[in-house]
Structure formats: C-alpha cells, structure tokens
Amino acid sequence: MRSQRPLRVGFALVFCAFLLATSAAAQTWWVQSADYGAGNRRQDVTNLVRRLVSGPNFTVNNQTMGGDPFVGADKTLRIKGRDSSGAIRDFNYGEGATVNSAMFRGTQWNGGGNGDWNGGNNGGQWVVQTADYGAGNRRQDVTNTVNRLVNGPDFRVNNTTMGIDPWKGADKTLRIVARDSRGQQRDFSYKEGSTVNSAMFRGSGWNGGGGWNGKPGVPNNYALQINSARWGSGSRYQDVTARLQGMVRNNRLTMRVTPQNLGDPTPGVSKTLIVNYSYQGSQRSVNRVEGETLSLP
Numbered sequence: 001m002r003s004q005r006p007l008r009v010g011f012a013l014v015f016c017a018f019l020l021a022t023s024a025a026a027q028t029w030w031v032q033s034a035d036y037g038a039g040n041r042r043q044d045v046t047n048l049v050r051r052l053v054s055g056p057n058f059t060v061n062n063q064t065m066g067g068d069p070f071v072g073a074d075k076t077l078r079i080k081g082r083d084s085s086g087a088i089r090d091f092n093y094g095e096g097a098t099v100n101s102a103m104f105r106g107t108q109w110n111g112g113g114n115g116d117w118n119g120g121n122n123g124g125q126w127v128v129q130t131a132d133y134g135a136g137n138r139r140q141d142v143t144n145t146v147n148r149l150v151n152g153p154d155f156r157v158n159n160t161t162m163g164i165d166p167w168k169g170a171d172k173t174l175r176i177v178a179r180d181s182r183g184q185q186r187d188f189s190y191k192e193g194s195t196v197n198s199a200m201f202r203g204s205g206w207n208g209g210g211g212w213n214g215k216p217g218v219p220n221n222y223a224l225q226i227n228s229a230r231w232g233s234g235s236r237y238q239d240v241t242a243r244l245q246g247m248v249r250n251n252r253l254t255m256r257v258t259p260q261n262l263g264d265p266t267p268g269v270s271k272t273l274i275v276n277y278s279y280q281g282s283q284r285s286v287n288r289v290e291g292e293t294l295s296l297p
Contacts, residue, residue, distance in 0.1 A: 163242025
C-alpha cells in the first residue's frame, strides 16, 4: 500500500501557504509610497494610490495610474506599506493586475499608537506652514497659493496651478512644510505633474500658540489675500491673481510692475496692473502702471 505521508506533507505545506496569504490579505498596510513605470522611468503615484485604495479594487494600467511613463514597456506598480507594528513590506503589481484595496489604507502611518493616522494629527490633516515651487536655487514662495488650493479638490502640480514658472525647462518640485496638531513638523515633496491629495492638508498656517497666520488669535481672513489681479491694456488682459498671491510673504507684497514679473500680454504697449485685495477684514483696490512699484497692504 502506497504511503500517504507525502500527500499529507504536501497538503500541509499548501495549507500553510494559504494561511500566510490569508493573513497578509487580512492585515492592514498603510501606503507609505508608490511608483509606477519600468526601469529608470518611474513616476510617483503615492497620493493617487492612496485615493484608489480608499475605494473598490482597481486594475493597474496607464489610465488608473494617470499616465504612461514608458511607452511600450511592461510596467509595474510598486507600493511600500507599513503595518501597525511598524514593519515595512513591498508589494509589486504587474500591468493588468488587480489591487485588493481592502489590504491597504490610503493615509500614511508614522508610528502613532493604536493605528492613528500620521501620529494622531487631527484625522491625518497637516496644516500648511510654508510652500515653495521651483528647481535648484530658483524657487518661488507659493504658500498662499497652496493654502487656497488645499481647501478645494485634489490638484496637479504645474506652472498653471502654482501661478508661475520660476525656471523654464527645468523639472520643478513643490515643497510643503506642514505641522500637525501636536506641533510635529514634516516636509512633503511633489514632482511637477504629480497630484496633491488636498484632504491631507488644511490651508491655514498654525503657529503652535492657538493663532493663525503667525498672530495669536488673528483669524485667517485678516491675512493679505489677492482676490483678483489683471494685467494688460485695452481689451487684452491676463489673470495674474495666483502669481501675485504666490509672491506674498508674511502678509506683505512688494514688486516692480514689469513684464519680467507678470508676463507680456501686449508686447510694445504700456500696461496696467489692477489689483483687488483683502486685508484685516476690509477690501481694497489699487492700480499700478508698468514700471511702478506695487506695495501691499
């Protein structure tokens, strides 16, 4: 009679593998980072994956990943996850594979007790302190622009949303310095073309003393806010609201009104800058012709 021992051993091994796979699937992994592509052509899709895993299972392809970083190549999605004990694990999905969203949670976990998001910082939100956009030593302060953007839907990092191109032709990044409700500070970096998950942030600056915009007890609407700004002449004006807001530093804006700073919608023609802004609860307007200096408030 043939021995049944090899069959029992084989069944036991298969059963153990099944239990391990089931255990891994049942375990929750916080998405730390994710990228998509092939070889050295990979794009950061961390925030995109964080949104996707909050919904149903999804298929890995160029459509769900928001682009094709390497046309014609077989691409993979790589997810780095962290569990509640702090262990890190890499997950790899080939193009066309399906990701089991139930395995993941879409907000980064950083070691806070009892599975808190981001160390227990107000439900995973980070309060924007500063933000700049650019490359190398050519970076533009866009704190106020980002403060507005994170109060709306998710947004793409590009020259249009940032309101300026500080270095034409260079690969730029958006850097956000944010603080949680316990005063912990963290830096976030987003490459040009990537998507910012607005739900992660709040758009008012917290100074650790119960006040906003660096002044204890001062409400956010007391900050310098560019409501609208138009630059041009005759019937040709362009909107430069976001650009001016990005130049605001410490509730102050001083700049020369020139095509170099604002663009040139009517070359060879004298232009005018028309600004509508709010400060300390009141609205004001000011006009400056080309060559003059704008100083607000």
